[in-house]
């Protein structure tokens with residue numbers, strides 16, 4: 001906790017003293033460029049959202065990056081409201097949002113709604129999906145769902161220390177290829193892999209050409225027709241919505257949250273171009 | 278806008294109704310394929326043998342409950358035993374010396390008596406009391422509880438107790454939100470967001486008040502120590518005191534279950550929803566980080582809140598004790614008016630008045646009671662107010678409550694029960710409103726525990742008097 | 748047979764879910780889909796619920812819910 005503060009980043013001066021100074025030694029060389037800004041900085045260039053299944057270490061990653069002390073606990077459902085913080089890396093200021101864990105974007109409970117609303121309507125520049133390396137199969141459906149709405153994704157394959165103990169190894173290169181987005185192995189509790197995670201976040205945040213959202217493929221011709229039909233209308237109604245097919249499918253399923261977004265016009269906000277706040 | 282929704286509805290009718298299921302299934306098919314090609318399991322041990330062995334004990338038919346009892350009893354015992362010395366130290370430092378010192382300064386600069394009274398005997402003393410009473414137990418309780426949480430034990434408790442919750446029509450995760458309530462009820466109420474169904478969530482919200490929060494632990498600990506622990510030989514006092522606190526916690530769990538049961542059979546009737554608890558792997562807690570975080574964040578944050586509440590309460594206490602209407606102080610009038618009701622429920626007028634003053638925060642109950650007892654008692658005894666305000670330790674508080682306040686064991690036991698069963702603090706009430714957006718449920722959540730408190734205390738008082746115990 | 752009949756320690760494969768709507772979705776979110784390998788791991792000391800190992804996680808189901816999950820026993824192997 002009390003390691004000396006490395007050369008501060010060139011980012012905007014923090015409004016708040018960083019709560020935990022910086023990097024313990026594991027972060028050493030390349031993270032000399034990380035400055036934890038504690039509470040959300042007044043000015044920031046990019047918004048990063050932390051999503052993932054419950055109990056995968058999102059809040060731990062959040063704390064490691066911001067120097068804050070968001071509560072962590074070893075049970076699913078510890079975080080039930082969003083928390084915000086900031087860090088600066090490579091001269092760029094980031095606002096980062098810690099979200100409640102969620103099993104899927106087809107949510108039903110209030111904490112999951114919080115996460116979903118940020119992912120769908122908060123227009124983050126980067127979504128870091130924190131996944132549990134020991135339970136990859138359980139975690140991937142959410143990654144895939146998020147990939148269906150955006151290409152600006154970094155997968156943090158967390159808890160690799162536990163995976164090692166269990167005799168599990170994950171081929172991150174293969175996973176990167178399959179998902180079409182960077183996958184970084186981390187052990188957030190020991191600050192392992194954070195420099196690489198930061199580099200990946202910076203790369204995705206600044207790229208002008210993010211990967212396309214995954215296309216939903218349905219093998220059911222009737223469904224495919226309905227989705228195509230409705231997607232065209234969604235696009236006519238809200239030009240520029242990033243993934244009209246996804247929205248169309250949600251509407252076909254009668255998703256109350258998306259219906260509300262249509263009714264209130266919030267969906268249109270997805271379409272307006274991103275701007276650095 | 279709605280044309281789009283109508284169109285969606287029209288198209289939906291042309292599809293089979295398991296569209297969503299098939300989409301999820303295809304997600305899992307993809308996930309399984311990708312996981313299959315990227316994960317390599319050396320030796321397909323799904324769960325570590327250590328985890329399994331631990332679970333065998335911690336969820337064992339007999340040992341599971343023994344372990345639960347030992348762990349929770351241990352937490353309280355450590356809290357009570359560990360807090361005694363630092364608490365006494367803080368009394369001496371803040372209440373005795375600090376108060377005298379500050380009074381000296383005020384006298385030296387020639388401040389008028391009422392200003393000294395308001396600021397030193399009111400605001401400062403209440404604040405000092407709260408620090409002395411609250412800081413040590415919290416600084417011990419929070420880290421210990423967080424260690425259990427970090428280890429992954431809480432979901433096991435939910436697993437062990439689930440059948441009781443199921444029988445009461447409560448959601449399985451209510452055990453988790455209940456345990457969050459042991460830290461702070463407002464946090465416990467927010468934690469109920471993990472419960473899907475509104476009905477079960479409301480039950481969890483309304484019953485969260487029966488988890489003793491950090492603001493109420495000190496009252497229980499103090500009562501347990503100076504009244505219950507005092508009736509046994511000194512060697513056993515610590516255990517008996519801890520036992521009495523645990524007993525109140527268990528009564529709290531019982532009340533939680535009973536109230537959940539009644540609610541789910543009356544105003545909140547309905548099907549129980551799907552329960553999806555996950556048992557995480559055990560993880561070695563990060564001891565130093567936990568200590569640091571709990572003390573810096575939770576303890577100091579809660580303490581700051583207590584102080585913010587205590588300072589104005591101190592002023593109020595001093596004012597009602599020193600502003601006179603006719604022949605007696607406002608406090609004396611109020612106490613006289615509340616006394617009959619206090620007698621019926623086995624408490625007294627001072628305690629009820631303290632609860633009125635302490636509506637904003639439970640943390641200040643004990644200081645309020647003691648200060649009111651002293652102020653009024655001192656007046657009755659003819660001593661100058663402020664003279665007897667300086668007390669050394671728990672035993673002296675006990676003496677004062679017995680001699681000046683006329684307390685008995687029944688008073689202490691009923692105060693412990695009333696601590697469990699009364700309205701939630703103002704922050705919790707606000708949180709309940711925020712989470713439910715309903716005046717109706719907020720009112721119910723506020724008044725139901727209070728009504729129960731009156732009923733239960735009147736019952737114990739009646740029985741005790743009938744049997745000649747009090 | 749249904750999941751609640753699966754003896755402790757025994758493996759099986761999920762064949763179907765008898766639930767609808769949000770409840771079905773919850774179980775599917777937890778990985779309980781047709782084809783998933785499942786193992787009854789341990790039962791609560793009070794006799795109910797039971798924790799099942801599915802896709803590497805320990806998921807707790809009450810008996811009533813386990814009864815809605817159809818499984819085919821005897822299949823070994825992880826998913």
Ligand SMILES: Nc1nc2c(ncn2[C@@H]2O[C@H](COP(=O)(O)OP(=O)(O)OP(=O)(O)O)[C@@H](O)[C@H]2O)c(=O)[nH]1
Nearest residue numbers: 055056057058059060072073077078079101187188
């Ligand atoms: N061994 C190990 N444990 C970790 C790591 N990251 C997080 N943890 C632990 O995993 C547990 C969950 O961490 P959190 O950060 O609270 O997880 P979360 O994803 O925010 O959880 P929710 O808020 O419930 O969704 C805690 O006990 C952490 O200490 C890691 O890299 N290695």
Ligand SMILES: [Mg+2]
Nearest residue numbers: 058059078079
């Ligand atoms: Mg969290």
